[in-house]
Amino acid sequence: MTISLSDELLLSVEKPSRYLGGELNTVIKDLNTVKTRFLFCYPDVYEVGMSNIGLNILYYFLNRREQTYCERAFAPWLDMEDCMRQQGIPLFSLETKTPGADFHFIGFTLQYEMCYTNIINMLDLAGIAPLSKERKENDPILIAGGPCVYNPEPLADIIDIFYIGDGEAVLDSLLDVYEENKRNQGTKNQFLEKILHIDGIYVPRFYDVTYNIDGTLAGFAKNNANAKNKISKVIVRDIDNMFVPKTQMVPLIETAHYRATLELFRGCIRGCRFCQAGYTHRPVREKSPDNLLAQGEQILTNTGHEEISLSSLSTGDYIPLPYLIENLLKNFPTTNLSLPSLRIDNITAEIISNTQNIRRSSITFAPEAGSQRLRDIINKDITEEEIFNGARLAFENGHSKLKLYFMIGLPSEEQEDISAIAKLAKDVLAIKPKALIVVSSSCFVPKAFTPFQWEAQNTHQQLMDKQEYLKQNVAKKKINHKYHDAKMAVIEGVISRGDRRVGAAIIAAQKLGAKFDGWTDYFDYEIWQKAFAEVGIDPGFYAHRTRLTNEILPWDHIDIGVTKDFLIKELEKSKKGIVTKNCRENCAFCGVKDCDVYGKV
Amino acid sequence: MYMERYRLKFEKLGNMRFIGHLDTVALFQRCLKLAQLPISYSKGYHPRQEVAFALPLGLGIAGTGEFVDIQLDREILQSDIIDGLNAHFPIGIKIIGARQLEPNERIAPRIVIAAEYEIIVHKNIEPQIYELLNNEEVIVIKKSKSGEKPVNIRPLIFEATYENNKLRTVLATGERNLKPQLLMEYLMPGAENIYYTRTDILKEGLKSL
Numbered sequence: 065m066t067i068s069l070s071d072e073l074l075l076s077v078e079k080p081s082r083y084l085g086g087e088l089n090t091v092i093k094d095l096n097t098v099k100t101r102f103l104f105c106y107p108d109v110y111e112v113g114m115s116n117i118g119l120n121i122l123y124y125f126l127n128r129r130e131q132t133y134c135e136r137a138f139a140p141w142l143d144m145e146d147c148m149r150q151q152g153i154p155l156f157s158l159e160t161k162t163p164g165a166d167f168h169f170i171g172f173t174l175q176y177e178m179c180y181t182n183i184i185n186m187l188d189l190a191g192i193a194p195l196s197k198e199r200k201e202n203d204p205i206l207i208a209g210g211p212c213v214y215n216p217e218p219l220a221d222i223i224d225i226f227y228i229g230d231g232e233a234v235l236d237s238l239l240d241v242y243e244e245n246k247r248n249q250g251t252k253n254q255f256l257e258k259i260l261h262i263d264g265i266y267v268p269r270f271y272d273v274t275y276n277i278d279g280t281l282a283g284f285a286k287n288n289a290n291a292k293n294k295i296s297k298v299i300v301r302d303i304d305n306m307f308v309p310k311t312q313m314v315p316l317i318e319t320a321h322y323r324a325t326l327e328l329f330r331g332c333i334r335g336c337r338f339c340q341a342g343y344t345h346r347p348v349r350e351k352s353p354d355n356l357l358a359q360g361e362q363i364l365t366n367t368g369h370e371e372i373s374l375s376s377l378s379t380g381d382y383i384p385l386p387y388l389i390e391n392l393l394k395n396f397p398t399t400n401l402s403l404p405s406l407r408i409d410n411i412t413a414e415i416i417s418n419t420q421n422i423r424r425s426s427i428t429f430a431p432e433a434g435s436q437r438l439r440d441i442i443n444k445d446i447t448e449e450e451i452f453n454g455a456r457l458a459f460e461n462g463h464s465k466l467k468l469y470f471m472i473g474l475p476s477e478e479q480e481d482i483s484a485i486a487k488l489a490k491d492v493l494a495i496k497p498k499a500l501i502v503v504s505s506s507c508f509v510p511k512a513f514t515p516f517q518w519e520a521q522n523t524h525q526q527l528m529d530k531q532e533y534l535k536q537n538v539a540k541k542k543i544n545h546k547y548h549d550a551k552m553a554v555i556e557g558v559i560s561r562g563d564r565r566v567g568a569a570i571i572a573a574q575k576l577g578a579k580f581d582g583w584t585d586y587f588d589y590e591i592w593q594k595a596f597a598e599v600g601i602d603p604g605f606y607a608h609r610t611r612l613t614n615e616i617l618p619w620d621h622i623d624i625g626v627t628k629d630f631l632i633k634e635l636e637k638s639k640k641g642i643v644t645k646n647c648r649e650n651c652a653f654c655g656v657k658d659c660d661v662y663g664k665v
Numbered sequence: 666m667y668m669e670r671y672r673l674k675f676e677k678l679g680n681m682r683f684i685g686h687l688d689t690v691a692l693f694q695r696c697l698k699l700a701q702l703p704i705s706y707s708k709g710y711h712p713r714q715e716v717a718f719a720l721p722l723g724l725g726i727a728g729t730g731e732f733v734d735i736q737l738d739r740e741i742l743q744s745d746i747i748d749g750l751n752a753h754f755p756i757g758i759k760i761i762g763a764r765q766l767e768p769n770e771r772i773a774p775r776i777v778i779a780a781e782y783e784i785i786v787h788k789n790i791e792p793q794i795y796e797l798l799n800n801e802e803v804i805v806i807k808k809s810k811s812g813e814k815p816v817n818i819r820p821l822i823f824e825a826t827y828e829n830n831k832l833r834t835v836l837a838t839g840e841r842n843l844k845p846q847l848l849m850e851y852l853m854p855g856a857e858n859i860y861y862t863r864t865d866i867l868k869e870g871l872k873s874l
């Protein structure tokens with residue numbers, strides 16, 4: 065069965081092309097030759113999802129398997145969802161317009177906790193029960209991975225299989241086992257048991273959680289002999305020889321990042337203490353620049369893109385960056401370069417002057433905290449002098465708009481630290497009084513697998529007071545202040561350190577109408593309050609409580625390679641304001657294996 | 666530099682009907698690049714490909730006789746242009762013809778005066794068409810950004826014939842134009858399931874481009 069959308073429906077929704085498929089470089093397969101059908105669901109709107117590099121990689125990775133067909137679905141925008149519900153149209157794939165429930169696998173990428181209600185909503189639209197125990201033998205198997213997977217517990221009752229780490233390193237073995245199991249007419253449960261030996265695979269139904277009276281975890285025990293006690297993250301170590309798509313899908317409408325993307329490296333040498341990816345993605349694995357140049361050429365000729373973006377967690381830290389930029393400009397003189405994620409302390413005049421010709425007129429730096437004291441605490445290893453130098457360099461090279469990115473609500477933060485943000489912005493403006501400074505302040509959310517995983521998050525009232533204080537102090541003609549929703553940050557805080565019980569609140573919130581929670585216009589705090597009350601959860605327990613370091617954490621059964629002892633040491637150092645040097649300068653022995661970062665120049 | 670201009674005839678069908686004009690332009694520019702045709706660029710600070718569409722096609726309407734003019738830096742076999750582009754277009758867009766323009770021929774958007782449509786309906790509207798053609802004045806309310814105003818659409822209808830649930834009509838384009846939807850709203854108020862196809866774009870003498 066396939067879905068057909070009437071002309072009237074398509075003409076009544078904003079941007080019908082979100083639902084059409086048929087984009088350049090998408091994959092068409094003969095369904096008669098396909099054995100395993102996989103629906104890759106991106107729990108956000110089409111334009112956001114289509115700009116995601118991970119989606120593009122896994123799409124071609126899965127489709128390179130002849131008998132596997134990976135198709136796509138995105139969260140339908142609100143107008144489309146209304147039409148679908150009215151007309152009884154289920155969630156469908158863009159490629160063949162097949163209903164979601166007809167797939168063997170439904171995969172979700174977990175990019176951001178505030179997308180979780182969209183996951184439930186997409187399942188609901190597909191007519192699939194949210195709880196794994198309520199699903200039947202023939203229902204699709206739900207699998208999830210992505211940056212938020214390191215604390216999978218809030219979705220543990222919903223998702224059947226999590227893969228922890230790089231999808232390229234596990235999905236082949238998983239699908240091989242699936243196909244073999246199917247040939248042998250094995251059951252779903254047999255399949256789930258057979259994959260337990262694969263590294264990086266976590267099947268939550270094979271583990272039971274018990275709780276103490278105070279609500280903390282009492283124990284986490286496997287209920288299946290084949291299940292591992294700890295699930296270790298798997299990564300692609302030989303990153304130069306890993307699978308890389310030769311092309312990119314090109315939407316028929318313009319999206320946020322309408323450009324070719326090159327992934328320079330995975331991991332980060334820095335170890336900022338608030339940053340989850342900085343720990344979970346260790347160790348740093350750099351691709352060789354010549355490899356990247358060849359990939360860039362392939363992607364540009366296959367997509368016709370006119371802009372190329374160099375992506376990573378901290379692009380200035382890529383050792384051969386000058387060589388790469390020089391040769392990109394030489395080989396593709398008409399192509400614009402874009403370098404997101406630059407650090408203010410290691411930009412150079414070459415980098416700035418070579419990227420200024422792109423249409424984007426502003427440049428963004430992230431000092432994260434206003435005072436040196438607080439920057440030392442969070443291990444954001446940059447000085448005021450370096451910030452001024454970086455800003456001067458940007459101004460001298462033609463930038464007139466500078467965005468400075470900060471976080472509010474960091475551990476031990478005092479009013480002086482917030483005043484320091486305002487002062488820093490003023491001092492940067494003084495370098496070029498005609499410039500425009502945008503101060504953007506987001507709210508700190510403690511994340512699993514960071515040294516701050518034990519810390520209490522500020523309440524939304526505290527966060528709002530601080531934002532207000534900053535606004536009062538920073539508001540000036542040439543300095544704009546933008547800030548993020550404090551209430552949204554608290555919900556994110558509850559989910560990101562949540563345990564299995566939080567899943568019920570996510571399901572309840574969706575039932576009450578929560579969706580697109582990451583979108584300020586659609587986020588509704590009241591709904592979440594109601595949902596927490598309904599399922600009997602105290603959000604403060606998850607967000608605003610300081611944990612003891614000997615408490616069992618909901619994600620303790622996941623092993624990212626970095627040891628808990630190391631994170632505890634980092635927490636203690638942070639309390640004393642001691643900085644940990646970046647991995648190239650000094651190895652801090654975080655515990656991660658196969659690391660060759662230290663000493664590389 | 667020696668330039669060659671070509672007029673390409675193409676179809677826009679199926680899902681591609683829902684790709685708006687600007688996105689269609691961007692798609693053509695991208696595919697011209699992907700096909701590695703020696704497309705000419707305009708002079709100036711922001712060089713643009715020399716591509717001119719005859720007439721934007723409304724969202725949801727199929728096209729079987731659409732036209733676009735392109736300029737190349739050198740002469741190329743017409744079949745190479747057609748095959749090159751068709752190898753890259755998504756399903757639904759296809760070049761179905763190409764001819765080289767005479768040096769003195771003006772570009773398509775400058776000479777268009779009318780378009781031919783084929784409109785499929787689910788009701789016999791022969792009497793309404795008969796009445797329409799026999800009136801000298803047909804007043805409909807046209808909604809625009811500046812408000813609603815009555816317009817006489819009769820002079821904008823050049824031809825209209827009806828047979829077997831199919832209306833074939835030629836409507837004026839340009840400054841005083843008539844959208845087929847407005848005509849149908851007059852003939853069959855509130856009707857749904859009408860399927861529009863623009864079958865040709867016409868210049869003076871109601872000749873195909």
Ligand code: SF4
Binds near residue numbers: 348652
């Ligand atoms: S092993 Fe040392 S160099 Fe490697 S990531 Fe850990 S701390 Fe950094």
